[in-house]
Amino acid sequence: MRTALRLEPGDDLRRRLEALTVERGWPAAFVIAGIGSLRITALRLAEATEPLQLEAPVEILSLCGSLSLAGAHLHMSIADAQGRVLGGHVAAGCEVRTTVELLVEVLEDLRFERMADARTGYPELRITPR
Template identity: 50%
Template structure:
């Protein structure tokens, strides 16, 4: 496992920036170990909901964690986040696309170069679920 701390800037899309950082490290499997920061716009899909709830304004990321994979030209994240609004209300759920950084976001990625993550339909859950495969790594490959 290799660690990769990243700092996101105002206007960055949280999910896209995390996936781009992982691709930039030439890695196809990673976990978001921790994340904090602020957002101007966020979406969370609550358990059992079909659509995310959108939030705008001054939003704090209290916690961010999840798995990220790179499968061909597509990244795929399964991220969960707890956030607080300017009034102090706290919400948590699945991170939806278009969570935009307000001032900064600080994220720690655990890169797993010896592994491949992908998503495939699961008959038990009915969702695309994580599939984990060990990679055959050649000397010098998968190093930061």
């Protein structure tokens, strides 16, 4: 099942998507595409332990990732007012400025979980039949 969503000004991008996943009971889903704008951005850059926080208007150029009842794994690229582009892992704290428009594919016959992976040191995606 494919669905379109719009997040509202003031929404926390990551937290709102995680809440919608729980509210709608999506066992496995992917954000296929996302565009919009943010007032505050929180991105964890490659190999960083804490997110970088930017408090300036930015445009979302791309947003994609997985959603499950265990949480979200989202990546995003943004552009600032000078056209500089930055990207990384979406952290909590990204505040919608005007809108975020999303296309989500719900995979109703699968279940996504996050399991500790000794090789990477991160909780990694585990895909099982529903």
